[in-house]
Amino acid sequence: MRIAYVVLTCEAYEKTRKVWQMETVFRSVEKEDIYYLGHVMRPSDRLFSWGAKDDYDSLPYKFVDFFTRGVEEIGTEASYDWYFIMDDDTYLYVDRLKAHIQALAVTPRTDPYMEGYLMTHLAKSPYGVYHSGGAGTLLSRAAVEGIRDRLQGMLRRGGMYMVPHICADVCLGLWASGLPRLQRLHVDEYHPEMSPVAGRKGGVIRRREEVEDARMAFTFHHLKTKEDFWEHWRLGVEETQKLSI
Numbered sequence: 001m002r003i004a005y006v007v008l009t010c011e012a013y014e015k016t017r018k019v020w021q022m023e024t025v026f027r028s029v030e031k032e033d034i035y036y037l038g039h040v041m042r043p044s045d046r047l048f049s050w051g052a053k054d055d056y057d058s059l060p061y062k063f064v065d066f067f068t069r070g071v072e073e074i075g076t077e078a079s080y081d082w083y084f085i086m087d088d089d090t091y092l093y094v095d096r097l098k099a100h101i102q103a104l105a106v107t108p109r110t111d112p113y114m115e116g117y118l119m120t121h122l123a124k125s126p127y128g129v130y131h132s133g134g135a136g137t138l139l140s141r142a143a144v145e146g147i148r149d150r151l152q153g154m155l156r157r158g159g160m161y162m163v164p165h166i167c168a169d170v171c172l173g174l175w176a177s178g179l180p181r182l183q184r185l186h187v188d189e190y191h192p193e194m195s196p197v198a199g200r201k202g203g204v205i206r207r208r209e210e211v212e213d214a215r216m217a218f219t220f221h222h223l224k225t226k227e228d229f230w231e232h233w234r235l236g237v238e239e240t241q242k243l244s245i
Helices: 017-023 056-073 092-101 141-156 170-178 208-216 226-244
Strands: 004-006 034-037 084-087 113-116 137-140 183-187
Touching: 004 056, 004 092, 017 226, 034 056, 056 141, 056 170, 084 141, 113 141, 137 141, 137 170, 141 170
Parallel strands: 004 034, 004 084, 113 183
Antiparallel strands: 084 137, 113 137
């Protein structure tokens, strides 16, 4: 089982969030499996760009480039079973995610599958439901191929493709929505905010659920500082040690 880790980023965070994430989240991940969608094509630093602008409004176009060109050009189509898409301010517990994937009754090369923290506030609009980008989205290879084929078909119909929404995660949800046999799941272990436990002094826990979140979470989002990344790393180490006792 191989997983590609695809991260939305920009030049402004190359020396901060990207570095902190590499030092903590990805410290035990093969460098070749990490793809930062950024401002320049520099694979030696795991930065990839196919021409999209490097601003917030262009984040959906970085996805368009990745699915229509990157999936094939960097060889992921032949190599990976799963793709995990996240932001550069997301903390991912890689070992927990891997254990979760191993337990899924999904054949990633034939079953279109997508999971994360499902957002429903646009459910009654034309945009429908989508997975929170910051909380992270897990896609099977079959789902990625389906989105790729759909986008490539749109581009072949000619002209400049305009993304349907300013938010990249909303766009991803729309592109996936028409895939035949798609399984699209909400999973509580993906969190769209930081852990309230990480870095807390004195061991004061306000809610039992906070302890369960810390022990079971796959992701937390909206980390802001280097210390935030290291506190979430320490939290993962502490919980692993407790479980092994």
